[in-house]
Amino acid sequence: MGLLSRKATCNSHGQDSPYFLGWQEYEKNPYDEAKNPKGIIQMGLAENQLSFDLLESWMAKNPDAAGFKRDGQSIFRELALFQDYHGLPAFKKALVDFMAEIRGNKVTFDPNHMVLTAGATAANETLMFCLAEEGDALLLPTPYYPGFDRDLKWRPGVEIVPIQCTSFNRFQITASALEEAYQQAQKKNLRVKGVLVTNPSNPLGTTMTRGELDLLINFITAKEIHLISDEIYSGTVFSSPAFVSIMEVLKDRNLENTEVWDRVHIVYSLSKDLGLPGFRVGAIYSNDPIVVAAATKMSSFGLVSSQTQYLLSAMLSDKKFTKEYISKNHKRLQKRQSKLVSGLEKAGISCLESNAGLFCWVDMRHLLSSNTFEAEMELWKRIVYDVKLNISPGFSCHCTEPGWFRVCFANMSEDTQKLAMQRLKSFVDSMTINSQSHQELKNARRKSRTKWVFRLSFQSFHDREQDER
Amino acid sequence: MERTRKKGQLLSRMATNDRHGENSPYFDGWKAYDENPFHPSQNPDGVIQMGLAENQLCFDLIKKWILENPDASICTAEGVDKLKNIAIYQDYHGLKEFREAVAKFMERVGGNRVTFDPNRIVMGGGATGANETVMFCLADPGDAFLVPAPYYPAFARDLRWRTGLEIVPVDCKSSNNFRITRAALEEAYEKAQSSNINVKGVILANPSNPLGTVLDRETMRSLVSFVNEKGIHLVCDEIYAATVFSSPRFISIAEIIQDMDCNRDLIHIVYSLSKDMGFPGFRVGIVYSFNDVVVNCARKMSSFGLVSSQTQYLLASMLSDEEFVGNFLRESSKRLARRHSVFTKGIEQVGISCLKSNAGLFFWMNMRPLLKEQTAQGELELWRAIISEVKLNVSPGSSFQCSEPGWFRVCFANMDDETVEVALERIRAFVLQGKEEDAPDQKSQRWHKKSLRLSFSSSRLYDESPMSPRMLSPHSPLVRART
Numbered sequence: 001m002g003l004l005s006r007k008a009t010c011n012s013h014g015q016d017s018p019y020f021l022g023w024q025e026y027e028k029n030p031y032d033e034a035k036n037p038k039g040i041i042q043m044g045l046a047e048n049q050l051s052f053d054l055l056e057s058w059m060a061k062n063p064d065a066a067g068f069k070r071d072g073q074s075i076f077r078e079l080a081l082f083q084d085y086h087g088l089p090a091f092k093k094a095l096v097d098f099m100a101e102i103r104g105n106k107v108t109f110d111p112n113h114m115v116l117t118a119g120a121t122a123a124n125e126t127l128m129f130c131l132a133e134e135g136d137a138l139l140l141p142t143p144y145y146p147g148f149d150r151d152l153k154w155r156p157g158v159e160i161v162p163i164q165c166t167s168f169n170r171f172q173i174t175a176s177a178l179e180e181a182y183q184q185a186q187k188k189n190l191r192v193k194g195v196l197v198t199n200p201s202n203p204l205g206t207t208m209t210r211g212e213l214d215l216l217i218n219f220i221t222a223k224e225i226h227l228i229s230d231e232i233y234s235g236t237v238f239s240s241p242a243f244v245s246i247m248e249v250l251k252d253r254n255l256e257n258t259e260v261w262d263r264v265h266i267v268y269s270l271s272k273d274l275g276l277p278g279f280r281v282g283a284i285y286s287n288d289p290i291v292v293a294a295a296t297k298m299s300s301f302g303l304v305s306s307q308t309q310y311l312l313s314a315m316l317s318d319k320k321f322t323k324e325y326i327s328k329n330h331k332r333l334q335k336r337q338s339k340l341v342s343g344l345e346k347a348g349i350s351c352l353e354s355n356a357g358l359f360c361w362v363d364m365r366h367l368l369s370s371n372t373f374e375a376e377m378e379l380w381k382r383i384v385y386d387v388k389l390n391i392s393p394g395f396s397c398h399c400t401e402p403g404w405f406r407v408c409f410a411n412m413s414e415d416t417q418k419l420a421m422q423r424l425k426s427f428v429d430s431m432t433i434n435s436q437s438h439q440e441l442k443n444a445r446r447k448s449r450t451k452w453v454f455r456l457s458f459q460s461f462h463d464r465e466q467d468e469r
Numbered sequence: 470m471e472r473t474r475k476k477g478q479l480l481s482r483m484a485t486n487d488r489h490g491e492n493s494p495y496f497d498g499w500k501a502y503d504e505n506p507f508h509p510s511q512n513p514d515g516v517i518q519m520g521l522a523e524n525q526l527c528f529d530l531i532k533k534w535i536l537e538n539p540d541a542s543i544c545t546a547e548g549v550d551k552l553k554n555i556a557i558y559q560d561y562h563g564l565k566e567f568r569e570a571v572a573k574f575m576e577r578v579g580g581n582r583v584t585f586d587p588n589r590i591v592m593g594g595g596a597t598g599a600n601e602t603v604m605f606c607l608a609d610p611g612d613a614f615l616v617p618a619p620y621y622p623a624f625a626r627d628l629r630w631r632t633g634l635e636i637v638p639v640d641c642k643s644s645n646n647f648r649i650t651r652a653a654l655e656e657a658y659e660k661a662q663s664s665n666i667n668v669k670g671v672i673l674a675n676p677s678n679p680l681g682t683v684l685d686r687e688t689m690r691s692l693v694s695f696v697n698e699k700g701i702h703l704v705c706d707e708i709y710a711a712t713v714f715s716s717p718r719f720i721s722i723a724e725i726i727q728d729m730d731c732n733r734d735l736i737h738i739v740y741s742l743s744k745d746m747g748f749p750g751f752r753v754g755i756v757y758s759f760n761d762v763v764v765n766c767a768r769k770m771s772s773f774g775l776v777s778s779q780t781q782y783l784l785a786s787m788l789s790d791e792e793f794v795g796n797f798l799r800e801s802s803k804r805l806a807r808r809h810s811v812f813t814k815g816i817e818q819v820g821i822s823c824l825k826s827n828a829g830l831f832f833w834m835n836m837r838p839l840l841k842e843q844t845a846q847g848e849l850e851l852w853r854a855i856i857s858e859v860k861l862n863v864s865p866g867s868s869f870q871c872s873e874p875g876w877f878r879v880c881f882a883n884m885d886d887e888t889v890e891v892a893l894e895r896i897r898a899f900v901l902q903g904k905e906e907d908a909p910d911q912k913s914q915r916w917h918k919k920s921l922r923l924s925f926s927s928s929r930l931y932d933e934s935p936m937s938p939r940m941l942s943p944h945s946p947l948v949r950a951r952t
Contacts, residue, residue: 003700003734008606008766052553059544059552066544068535076535077528082750083595083743118594118752119559122773129631130484134610155605155631155770224479263479277559278778294484297491298631301601302594302774306750307783311544 013150021381022390031388033416040388041420046202046358047411048236048275050332054325055274058315065314068307075310082306085299087116091313095283098316099268102235102326107247115284115295116309118302120232120269121151123282124196126302127265128156130294131226137161137190138228139181141173143361143397143404145202152196161185161192164400167363170352171204173197173212178219194226194263195219200233200243203397203406204361205337205354207237213249217260226263235273235326237356238334262288270312272358274325279308333358333410336417340409343421347428351407358410362391365403367431376402387427389420483631490625497853498862507860509887517892520862522678522830523883524712524747526804527797531746534793541786543779551782558778561771563592567781570788571755575740577794578711579721585757591767593754594774596708596741600627600672602774603737603756604634606766607702608669613637614704615657615671617649619869619876621678621706628672637661637668640872643835646824647680649673651691658699670702670735671695676709676719679869679878680833681826683717689725696735704737711745711798713828714806726759733759742784744830745801751780805830808881808889815893819900823879830882834863837875839903848874859899861892 002009022044031039059066068076082088089111096109117123132138134157140148141163152158163181165171178195185192195216199208220227229246237243246264255261266285271277281304284295316322340360344351352361368375373395380393383405394404409417498520507515540547543555558564568587575585593599608614610633616624618638628634639657641647654671661668671692675684684692696703705722713719726736738757743749753776756767788794813823813832824833840847845867852865855877866876881889 003702004760004762004766005606005609005612007609008762013766013769047557049553049557052556055556056549056552059549060546063545066542067539074532074535076532077525080528080531080748080750081523081525083752118774119772122594125773130481131479133481150769150772155773226479271559276556278556280559280775280777288480290480290484294480294489297489297626300595300626301598301631303752305752305777305780307780308777311779 007155013154022384022392025384026390029388031416033413038388040384040390041416041423042390042411043408043420044390044392044406045411046272046406046408047277048272048329048333048358049411050336051275051325051329054321054328055315058318058321062314062318065311068310079306079310082309083303085296085303087114087304088306088309088313090317091304091309092116094313094316095268096285097319098322099234099285101319101322102273103243103245103248107245107251109247109285113285113287113289113292115286115292115299116304117282117284117295117299118280118304119271119277119282120230120267121147121282122280122299122302123267123269123284124148124151124228124230125154125156126295126298127228127267127284127291128152128158129298130291131228131265132156132158132193133191135159135190136193137185137188139163139178139185139192139195141165141171141177141197141201143171143203143394143399145198146392146396146398148196158193159185159190161188161190162398162400163195167352167401167404170206171201171361172209173215175215175219178215182223192223192225194228196228196230198230198233199246200231200237200356202233202357203359203392203394204352205357205359206352206361207241207243207356209241210244210249213244213246214253216246217249217253217255220263221260224259224263226265228265228267230267232267232269233272233357234268235329236333236358238330238337239355241355243356262286262291265291273329276312279312280304281308281312336409336414339414339417340407340421343417344407344424347421347425348432349424349428359406359408362405362407363403364405365401367428368403371402373402379403380405383424383427387423389423488626488630490623490630493622493868498856498864501856501860502862505860507888507891509891513891514860516856516860516862517888517895518862518883519880519892520864520878521883522744522880523749524744524801524805524830525883526808527747527801530793530797530800531787534787534790538786538790541783543782555778555782558781559775561592561768561775563590563771563776564778564781564785566785566789567776570785571740571753573791574788574794575710575721575755575757577798578719578745579724580718583721583723583727585723589757589759589764591756591758591764592771592774592776593739593756593767595743595749595752595754596706596739597623597627597754598752598774599739599741599754599756600624600704600706601632602767602770603672603704603739603758603763604628604632605770606758606763607704607737608632608634610634611667612669613661613666615639615654615661615668617641617653617671617673619647619679619866619871621674622864622868622870624672634669635666637666638870639671643824643873643876647677647682647833649684649688649692651695654692654695668699668701670704672704672706674706674709675722676707676713676828678709678829679831679864679866680824681829681831682824683713683719683828685717686720686725689720689722690729693722693725693729693731693736697731700732700735702735702737704739706739708739708741708744709829710740711801712805712830714802714809715827717827719828723757734763735760737763746797748784751784752776753780753784805882811889812879812881812893816896816900819897821896821900824876831878831880834877834879835875836877837873839900840875843874845874851875852877855899859895861895 026040026042029039031041092111092114096111100108137159139161161181163177234243268283270281286292350363383389392406502516502518505515507517539545542548543552568590571590572585572587593602613635616636637657639653710719736759740755742753758764822835848865864878
């Protein structure tokens with residue numbers, strides 16, 4: 001009998017991946033404009049650091065919220081004691097209103113259907129515990145957030161079966177890909193309990209089309225399974241097309257209060273939209289009261305600090321503030337993204353056209369020595385060690401095509417971003433100088449399509465220290 | 470019906486079974502309180518909440534500190550410079566200053582007889598999350614942990630629900646003041662093993678909930694040698710460590726293993742600020758393990774229940790204020806001692822005894838003389854009477870898996886002095902009334918005979934946490950603000 005549990009000694013947490021090399025290297029040698037200008041620039045961290053000034057100025061104008069006060073009176077005691085897993089009513093109300101505002105008020109949410117959790121990390125894991133048994137499977141479109149391997153598989157024991165998406169059609173989900181994934185699961189004797197999508201997508205930075213959402217609804221209806229829509233980037237949509245929530249589509253198709261309505265669940269968080277990952281604010285929104293009841297009880301294992309609930313209930317109830325924040329934040333994200341895109345273009349690198357997220361999905365296939373993941377790993381190491389940029393390789397996101405990388409743009413200053421692009425350009429230029437072999441390979445490149453999930457020992461690129469997305 | 474049946478298959482067994490423990494009949498008391506909460510002026514006949522183990526006695530000290538230290542908040546003018554760095558800090562190691570402050574606090578609470586390594590401090594979503602995480606690290610579904618009874622009711626949920634583990638109770642008896650004996654441990658262990666139940670360890674709370682007692686050195690050494698012999702784990706939930714208000718002093722398991730030959734890989738501590746500081750809302754749970762693999766695993770799992778960085782920052786500042794901490798711990802002990810004494814002496818006057826205790830936020834009251842029958846049913850009847858007639862929500866011993874009927878846990882630190890008086894009066898009146906032997910009318914026998922049909926609600930918490938904002942002090946502005 002082992003001393004510890006199987007969970008403690010396996011590596012389903014996914015953090016033994018060799019890809020944390022990038023993080024390690026960054027930590028050993030982090031870029032600093034003044035103190036370490038030759039250090040590694042962190043571009044693997046999907047954080048929104050562009051709008052803290054707006055938060056800071058709100059704090060300055062609202063000292064009560066910060067100081068455990070209401071109307072000048074201290075409510076420290078009440079907050080310190082408040083551990084009701086139903087959450088602070090004022091906070092939930094403010095949060096659902098904020099979510100509605102982000103969706104252009106085309107849908108509204110009922111606070112009684114919302115469950116607060118310690119970050120989206122806890123929300124996703126909790127949904128697994130509620131919707132699936134150990135050994136069941138969930139279908140996820142690739143590429144996907146590496147942390148899902150931990151959140152869905154580790155303690156709940158759920159298997160992930162990929163829905164293969166490719167650059168042929170901008171990585172959109174197709175009916176045949178859905179069906180193929182389902183069949184693959186059946187072949188492996190896995191019972192499929194649902195589909196989990198991230199919309200807007202991490203790592204693609206794109207919003208799902210109405211067509212894709214319709215497809216998903218049709219699919220889960222036919223298979224009688226769940227749909228989880230992780231919408232934590234919904235507030236980062238900075239250009240058209242506008243964000244379309246799964247709830248909106250259900251509503252438009254008059255599917256409210258039907259069977260499928262109960263099987264759609266949304267995950268939300270303030271880590272990306274408000275740039276507050278440290279505060280651990282996540283939420284599950286479900287139309288099924290049984291799921292809400294079970295998830296609420298489970299949230300005991302990871303409630304949101306009442307101190308934080310109170311602060312944010314005040315902040316998000318300030319509609320003037322939320323309107324200004326959403327608008328300014330979008331503008332800044334758009335500006336920064338377009339600077340990244342043009343910087344990459346100057347280096348002869350293109351990316352997937354995107355309208356959301358805190359990153360771009362960058363196409364470096366032409367820089368690979370061969371159309372393989374070994375070559376991608378090679379290129380990635382060079383970028384980390386030589387170019388000194390920590391970016392995320394597509395393999396870690398389970399992408400089926402080698403050569404794609406996720407590059408973040410919202411977690412650094414404009415100057416740092418400029419420098420990063422300069423370094424990249426120099427690197428590519430130097431590669432072009434050795435262009436002969438490069439050209440040959442480019443001509444010889446085959447569009448091979450990798451079929452099944454990779455069974456290599458590393459599964460996820462995941463920072464051993466940070467829950468980055 | 471068809472849709473309901475289908476639904477049952479659609480969700481997990483975990484989502485639809487009862488292992489969360491909240492459908493127990495014992496939350497009747499909560500319901501009664503919820504529907505009719507006591508208020509000294511607005512509802513003086515309401516139910517007084519004595520089933521909630523909260524420490525509300527020292528908020529004045531904390532409030533003062535908060536006002537004097539505006540830079541501890543990242544949202545005030547004095548502290549807002551730190552906002553950005555703290556708001557983006559989601560590293561599951563936790564803020565260094567937070568871990569250091571917590572380690573120091575734990576040392577202080579342990580009488581400065583041990584040192585705690587900040588690098589072993591791992592966060593959990595309250596002690597609730599911490600206990601669950603430890604179980605996930607130590608055992609597989611179907612395995613079991615020995616738990617000395619009576620024990621905290623929500624262990625049923627925290628240790629078993631999502632982990633798939635089982636609890637094997639270790640019976641403790643009033644004849645020796647509910648001490649944990651080696652014999653009882655061995656018996657429980659043997660019985661489990663022979664039924665093919667794989668015991669992975671022992672978990673207990675020290676100081677004890679619901680007993681309010683601390684473990685003596687001998688018992689602790691016996692526990693350590695027991696687990697070493699069997700090669701199983703020992704998890705000590707020390708969340709009430711600083712609620713010790715009189716001797717004997719609290720001894721942390723960390724202190725015991727200092728002088729013992731012991732496999733440290735088997736020893737783990739769970740801590741929290743919910744009871745000692747009175748901060749259950751801040752969700753500060755701590756896993757402290759002497760086993761490196763467990764530290765690493767628990768730390769990764771803490772992703773599912775990290776402490777808000779805003780809260781980490783505030784508490785790092787507060788708990789490193791040594792003068793404040795010293796003063797707080799002294800005052801808290803004093804006030805707990807006083808409150809404990811007021812209650813225990815008060816009920817002694819009417820011939821009710823309690824287990825001699827020196828810690829916790831409650832006392833373990835012996836109502837056996839008032840039972841019509843010395844059975845679980847008898848206890849249930851008495852308890853219903855206490856709720857509906859005496860209008861006190863106290864917790865019956867059976868909800869703690871106590872094998873002897875007639876014991877009740879009574880919390881004393883979650884109300885003001887005025888309410889204490891009212892509660893005492895009610896207990897006194899009830900007991901004296903029950904003692905009247907020649908009752909011409911049915912009144913004094915009423916609680917024996919009345920069949921009380923309190924309805925069961927399936928939406929209540931089964932542990933210390935309040936279900937609704939009304940569970941807070943009736944003076945709470947949050948109550949009024951309810952939307």
